[in-house]
Amino acid sequence: MLTLEKDEKAEQVFIxxxxxxxxxxxxxxxxxxxxxxxxxxxxxxxxxEDWxxxxxxxxxxxxxESREIINHLVIYGHKIETTGI
Structure with missing residues (x-):
């Protein structure tokens, strides 16, 4: 079981x-x-499965606080180069 839920205003996500x-x-x-x-x-x-x-x-x-299921989560990874100043 892995469920993602959000509150009514989508200010919080619950896993x-x-x-x-x-x-x-x-x-x-x-x-x-x-x-x-x-x-x-x-x-x-x-x-x-619905999606x-x-x-x-x-x-x-x-x-x-949970109100709705999140049906689709996209997780991004970015390699960010840091430069010293």
Missing amino acids: HASPEKLRWLASRLEAIAAQAEKSGNAHDHLMT GGHELTNELIGNP
């Missing part, structure tokens, strides 16, 4: 996940970071 899915998400973030270091940019899409994916579940777990 609910099983330990297995948290480890899976960490591995996806590591893969995006590695690709961004290699090529400068990387991204990945996580979606519910054609299988990475996210579409069940509202129900924090008191």
Whole structure:
């Protein structure tokens, strides 16, 4: 289970996940970071079945503040070169 939820005003995002899915998400973030270091940019899409994916579940777990499911998450990685001044 990996569910993304937002509050009514979309000011907060809540992640609910099983330990297995948290480890899976960490591995996806590591893969995006590695690709961004290699090529400068990387991204990945996580979606519910309603949006054609299988990475996210579409069940509202129900924090008191949660109001809606997020069906599509795009995670971007960017290699930003810093210059000393």
